[in-house]
Amino acid sequence: MSLVVHDPTVEGSTIECEITPPRHLRRFFSGEPxxxxxxxxxxxxxxxxxTIPALAHVCPVAWANGVDVEVSAVDETFLQSLEEVREVLGRMYPSFIEGGEIRVGEVVDTRADRSPDEFDDSGLLFSGGIDSVASYVRQREETPTLISIQGWVVGVEQDDRWEGAMTHIDTFAADRGLDVQNVRSNMLSCLDMPMLQAHYKRYVDGAWYSSVGHGIGLVALCAPLSHALGLGTIHIASSHTDEFDQPWGSHPSIDDNVRWTYTSGNHDGYVLSRQKKVELIADYAETEAETFPIRTCVHADRGGNCNECEKCYRTMVGMVLAGLDPNRFGYEMDERTFHEVREGFERRTFVMDDHTVFHWRDIQDHVRYDREFPVDSATEFFQWLETVDIDSITESATEATHRKVIRGVARNIPYPVYNSLYPVYGSLKKRI
Known part of the structure; x- marks a missing residue:
């Protein structure tokens, strides 16, 4: 049997689409449209x-189960894109991506009624973190529309956190004369994320959406927007470089192949490691004599930074190394922070997966002392950091079963999804 994506209803600025999975796939869907x-x-x-946003989110689930997807009409270019992304994910995850066809009633060439000249603007998926700010710096000559998505890092029910996050993004955009577009989607509650994670956790290093679906999913969410605004490119910031050899849901071979009409995705910044991006931002801030909040934390209640999680610590350390004072960019840091970071490593309290290890190694590789650091005790900290055996710390920190469980879910996933997954994993652990 096929998974059916029903014809969407479009009312004003909202699209709603019913999904009917076959019986054996119902466990992976919440029942919400x-x-x-x-x-x-x-x-x-x-x-x-x-239909493009819904298709982009349900197809990977269907492909993981060898199920066909049925839809009444689809853009011809996007249909080709789906087939290419399916092949890429199949190579990334041969252990569980089984394939499946897209069964279409009508394949439509939407280019016939539009001109490529109508799509001469660009959009940038923007969270205000290191990756997306670096992509803005790289693409700023295009004056891209900043596109922020509620339902990804900040859940659709977390309006207070979203309001806080948008305060920073709106200010960043206004100071640069940029337009901002908000997209709000239940894509992570339409799918049953805890069930997907419970079933596929043995195959992926992070959560389902991060590891499999977020490249095609986030870019494709912009399809209706690009159609309305004439956006020919949707930039999505890279997470890694080609030195990262683990499969991941956002990759040039995925994002660059997501396209429809005269619009295509662009996996931006793949040539730059995270620390190189921090240095790029530092150069930009110095050249433009600007400061602005950088928002990387998934824990802070009002869309800021908690200043005490591993990601906040890692970002602050990288900023100091690049010559940026974190206190001028939305963080609170002094010399005590270095002691807290060191303690986190030595007591093995940081959750360290392949991604965080990759980024900490990147910081180690870029340690240099030919500049004045903006926070006291930085020199002594970096001298210590250069000696740290991250592999050894990671191995010992993840030996316990509970740490292995956390490592599978605590990657860069939406905090509300993490909250729902943790008790699930607690109960699963008790049964093992």
């Missing part, structure tokens, strides 16, 4: 474009 809201009026949006 797929829903996404935009800041622009979408009345008259063609069905073949309106």
């Amino acid at each position: 797929f829903r996404v809201e935009y800041d622009v009026d979408l009345e008259g949006l063609p069905t073949e474009i309106a």
